[in-house]
Amino acid sequence: MGSDTINITLKVWRQKNAADKGRFETIAVNDVDSHMSFLEMLDTANEKLILAGKDPIAFDNDCREGICGTCGCVVDGIPHGPNKAMTLCQLHMRKFADGDVIAVEPWRARAFKVLKDLMVDRGPLDKIIQAGGYVSVNTGSAPDANAIPIPMEVAEKAMDAAACIGCGACVATCPNASAMLFVSAKVSQLALLPQGKPEAAQRALSMVATMDALGFGNCTNHKACEAVCPKEVSIVNIARLNREFIKAGVTSEAEVDLPLALVPAAEKSAKPRAASPEAPKPAKPVAQSTSGGMVLTGSIYILTFLFVLGFIWQSLASFL
Ligand code: SF4
């Protein structure tokens, strides 16, 4: 064995299909080139499995350049593995030492069904995007450059939010399996810019309602999502999502546009899967289906209290 190769042992999650309860399988992978990416190491392991007449490990991947958001699994308990701000496809085997035992699991969240081995259905994230609707575009001749001046600072914030690649790592790491970081990035990238403002209220209400209906939990400020996000999307966006949501509920007449077809599907998928004795128990959502509701109710109470206080103060002042 040369100095640039290592021998590792994979403890990898194997699950035939969504109905199978799944289990960890131990697979020795020898002579792994430390310059390989993690996915190339899985390819190598798969070649050996195929040659031995066994079923290869199923895993999601596409661009292998950290752009598309398709790859992703939990490596040693961390979504996308031990490197900060990096997708799984960009992780290299030099991060590991000879003799390491590496645990590899799929995203675990109530809303993400395991399809096979390390592959999960991230369709629910697409449904949230779908609920976000459209952005008004005025037809006609092309507008002049700089016809809509946008401060650089605002454009930068919108671009930072738009960096989200929809990988779902934020959901996988959150103890509530919340999709708030993802939703907040999608709401923020449009709400910050003038082009996104006409439908901002409708978008915030509908995306949050869809997120809740699909079984994602609520944010309770653990910040785990921000820590594992390969694109370093900040939880500042979650604060902006909450503001957009409250504003939509208080100052607009927009209504939740929740596709009716989603409701029964969401209720069905919200039922907990039969837990494997080996699988870590999915975290219980702390406050489900109330991400905006709680905030909205609280703000209505505060506004009412301030109104009554102002009324009393005014009455006292006129009396004196
Ligand atoms: S916010 Fe980050 S972790 Fe979550 S889906 Fe987007 S890129 Fe992935």
Ligand code: FES
């Ligand atoms: S395969 Fe596209 S981001 Fe990893």
